[in-house]
Amino acid sequence: MRGSVFRGSRRGSGAAVAAMVAFSTALAGQHHVAAEGGATPSVPPLKLDWRVCVQDSPYDCATARVPLDYSRPRGRTIELAVIKRKATGPGRRIGTLFFNPGGPGGPGTLQMPTGYDFFPKEVRERFDIVSWDPRGVGNSTAVNCFASPEEAETWNASKPAGFPVGRQERKAWVSAYEELGRLCDERDPELLRHVSTEDTARDLDQLRRAVGDPKLNYLGISYGTILGATYANLFPSRVRAMTLDSNIAPTAWTNHASDDARLPTFLRMGSDRSAAATLDQFLKLCGSDAAHCAFSAGSPQATRSKFDRLMNRLRKHPVSTWTYARTVGDTVSSLYIVHPGWTQLAARLQDLWQGRVPQPPAAPAAPSLPYPVPYLGEEQAGAVLCGDSPNPRDPRVYHPLEEASAARAGDAGRFWTWAAEPCATWPAVAAHRYTGPWNKRTANPVLVVGTAYDPSTPYRDAQAMTKELADARLLTNTGYGHTALLNPSSCINAHESRYFIDGTLPRPGTKCDQDTPPFSTPLTRTGAPTAAGGPAPR
Template sequence: MCAAGVLLLASAVTTGGQVVVELSDGGPSGAGGTTLTWKPCEGEGRQGFECATAKVPLDYARPRWRTIDLVVIRHRATAPGRRVGSLFFNPGGPGGAGTVGLPLQYHKFPKELRERFDIVSWDPRGVGQSTAVQCFASAEEAVTWLENVPAFPVSAKERRTFTAAYAELGRRCQKRVPELLRHVSTDESARDLDRLRQALGERQLRYWGVSYGTLLGATYANLFPSKDGRLVLDGNVDPRAWVEDGSKSEPELNTFLRLGSDLGSADALREFLRLCGRAPASSCAFSAGNPAATRAKLTELLGRLPKRPVGSWTYAKTVSEIRGGLYTVHPGWAETAQMLQTLWEGRIPEDPPAPPVSLTYPGFEQSLGVLCAESPNPRDPARYVGLAKLSTARAGDLGHWWAWANEPCATWPARAVRTYTGPWNRHTATPVLVVNATYDPATSYRAGKAMARELADTRLLTVNGYGHTSLDNPSGCVGRHTARYFLSGVLPPVGATCEQDVPPFAPFATETPAVPDGRGVTGAK
């Protein structure tokens, strides 16, 4: 998750292509005939991909009032003589750009799916190369602004800076894109997706959504249940928690605490320290020889950073990088261990690589545009001090990040015109396959079970492992199940589990992890 969202893909791409659009009212989404004209995508790393642009209504209640652009990308089936159709992919977010995510993730899809399907993605409304929420005059201005805001505030002075900065960001966005801010909801993105399905001539939707993309998939499944032609939801957002069950009252918890993301991170960090402590330093640089000593080592490091930062590596920056490093086991866990060991020795780690700066930089404000407009959060910035205390009490140091990440919503200026808040149990044309790791640090196993429970017809595939989503933490077992499901509709057996291909700090930590007990680091429920 980025500074205020679930999964930010912080890079950019220039795409070519155009689309000829013929609009007429028809179908639940108001879609008529839409013809896509494909051309080779421009930009490094996009060889073999085709791009096009579709026009969709800004407001589906007024489909002829104003249109916005959606940039679409695809890779053709590599075995065209055996092609089945199109498989849509959403890389998460909110704010994840498919024109970035698909080229990065394409090689991770099972070979059978790449052979048999055109794999298609897009930049959702408000994001990336599509008509975008852009609150700065240039990417350089956006990067400079973000560099002056801490990952989360620690002192009272930092709290004033943090809250004032995000209030000012909201004013910027309201000034630059006031109408768009009210029309970037998941509901509207699901309607866009149905238009794209029709444009590609698909009778039903085949879809693989990860992270926030699971919420989009669940929304689509309930808006268009007869059009569900096999959906995989991987690394799940609990839809009821996201929308607070449609409640109009002030929420007690912010979005990420309702989702249990802080508890998922706490579970994952505990496993990181346990497995690192069992591994030699050659495998995990931060190992202190056993799990207890390794946990104590981290506690000591984080205890001294507030008063003695190492260069630019403050307590907040370090906690934020630990949280992000848990997402990808390989190479993320080993790199995080090396970062911590470097700080332990009083040396300055290398900063993570900066995203490319582009005038079409898909910025952090795009994530906020969706989340803050549709997911309820406390409206008083002062409430987040108490939420941080609550979260750190139940989830340890990482709780700071998850509590403050939603504070920008306190002063966000827009509310979504159209938000889907349920029901979530409409019967779909085909069962939905739900995939979740037991130690996912962002979309916890609890949320995966909630998604499987809340949708009408699902099968839960449990991954005994770590990291955020199965595409970024490969499992050949998951690949075989998903390929079989998309190609023939066969679901995994009830209660099926998969292992990941390579465990953390291999070969020194090979046992199957236990399912987390959900109690966080302190044992408090």
Template structure:
């Protein structure tokens, strides 16, 4: 697949008076999709010990101004280094949607869409309508671009994005396979790491999730809330867990939607970090493999009328997918302006599994759309022609900002580790999706910056109020087992299960889960232990 790199930090600025929500959604859609991709891509370096910063930093002053379609935007000044709270500062871009029923307003609900590095100023307008109506009435919903991303002191590794595009153009889409591709991959990401370090020497050591959590605590104080009310999806759930570890007495209500195992994600269990990357430790490859199998089985079951790639039986449809990848390894095809290799097809498959049904502004067109995509590629391998169905967008955005955060948070094997062997092991246990996650981990193997104030736990500090963990059983990016591990790791937490597919419950709605979330956010009432909800819609429009 041909790589493209939108300009780093090109998220729409938070102060754009008169911008419509529709325009904002169009501008934001690729970022939210790419952020969902990044949620399944990244991990990084070595452990450190983090503590909460003392309350000595000046509380930011938020001068809210209208920025289109009912939103208000502001800039918040926070310390670059929270150990030096009155030293150099950076500006954060902040956005909010005021409560629809201000007479009954409870406070502010902070939202992080994940990624890492998805700008909240872009994501909130896209996802606002996914929040329960009663929550939108009672809370100002607030988001921000985390430090190093979007409009908040963004990490920029190249003056001209075309230079970065040229650097990464020689890397395989999805993941490298043969020795030459693997060598090109390693060399490109080594050069990217050196370039980022040279261009951002002061910023890179301070962009860990823990420092984003410290920023969020200053924003909590800035909006006047005594305790934090928060919803984080995907990587945003890890941010919420880090906040709870750093500021346990300041938790009012925190929802972690589709969480990783926090120990697996940060340091690994025992000596895992020396031999296994964070995504493989977290079982992201296993989750994607299971959901891919479920997609192929259900594609066969619903037939070609609902899933164009169906071969009639589950066994035949799985075999057809394997044959498609074999053909693409022999001869890639050019379709819809992009070149699809086997790795590119695997990447498109994984990302398209995130939304079981179409989600406006979100990545993918649902499982029906994935079936059409695979059928288009299948037909192209037989007789290359114009596509008969829309293909997923090319999502190879600049990785600088996501790597800068992820490589500060997770311990991974060093560059000298045998990543080809890790990829082979991942393929053996999780199928064709496995190498994608192993080589995603490798991107951080040479990352030069380490945040001494990152947070590696403990994760079981008793919080002022209990935390709600929410997860789909068939999540292809953050496995359901990770959310169970998160709920067990926290001192006061409960798991709400949705028996459905897709990455995050917010993007794959369940009215049942939304009712429980609203009651928890508004009244502090948790669902009964063991509660299981159904999604609003099953895949393929069921």
């Protein structure tokens, strides 16, 4: 799940890759395409014509054409952009591993290549790795509610950054998202109703069949965990190996299959409390290590006090465009990737403390991407979230909810409450929403990975996922950040490799540490990390 699925969610394809979906209906049976055990005969078989994406690229690309509505397979079709990296160990290939990078709205055609080296080496050797831009997203048939990039920029500038503070900003915020919903409904209302997780799970099964695998191998992170859980319960006999990393509790996502949404999605999940706990760890570790953290005040308590004073100061005196709300949003999003995210966040906070406009970190060399970078407007994530997961439909309730969340989670509570408010005025509900059951017995057990301090998907949600699935094993990452994939642990990788290759699960209660603790790189005089001894840049 991203820093927010609506705003601030495009922090580069190598950042978090992160959030959600699922919500059937009492009439789900009449909407479902087919019972588990076989595809509907009337759905044409999918054929993938692989080609080298660009000259000398190790990636192959294909375009898949699938039904917009699986209950009407001969009706309108849409395109899915698909990408593959072949197994690197000739003669040892097991099959295909499908990867979803989260979001919702994560473009797999970009995020799989940029994150490819994070996959365990043994997995890269034994599996072709395939990802795709889900329906509604990126290079696939995408939700795009603006006539031009300039129109999108104008709309984005009409609302406050981070979240609204004060009556006037709340009015501007609600008005902007009302306009977004109206524009989206005018351009392609039919598409808005068919970008649900259930729809995407059926696309995934079509892709599995197209590559010739009898059962699915799958790695989903953040929102990709809800996609995986949905697939596992729609097609339980087709699961060979499935790892779900940084989980969303299914019943929190679906609100226990109820449309009575008293709380927004992220507060049901507990994202506010989890972000607050992760921020506490950031300030504690920063305060304990002034040599490695630019924002340190010499002790955990003093550093916490310094952060709170900075937030209070920014409420009254922003530093250029760095308002209180923008800084809170940047802080929560920057907790996702420990290296180099935490060190860079500390440097920005120190700049603000000293009244300076933070300088953006030096961008790493841009990789050569096999697919063009598409339009990735926040309406793509919003179409999935708002169509699938119930949220309060009255914009007026979000301010009281914000205050209640702030009472339990501080600044992070304000951020996560408003993250779902755009759903209050979203114009569409998904035609096919999966709400459960979540406990269908899969052909093989599922591996669930949860991180102790995750600013987006709480560890408790990984525990809930393990409990709600029929047969799942929890592997605990005792570290920090959003997803174990992007915050590497050799221990996690070793367990995932054994599981994907031969089905061996870790023992119950297994815990793993991350390879590199936060703030492990010495600082230069400018507060930037030195090159020696640091982690590989993202």
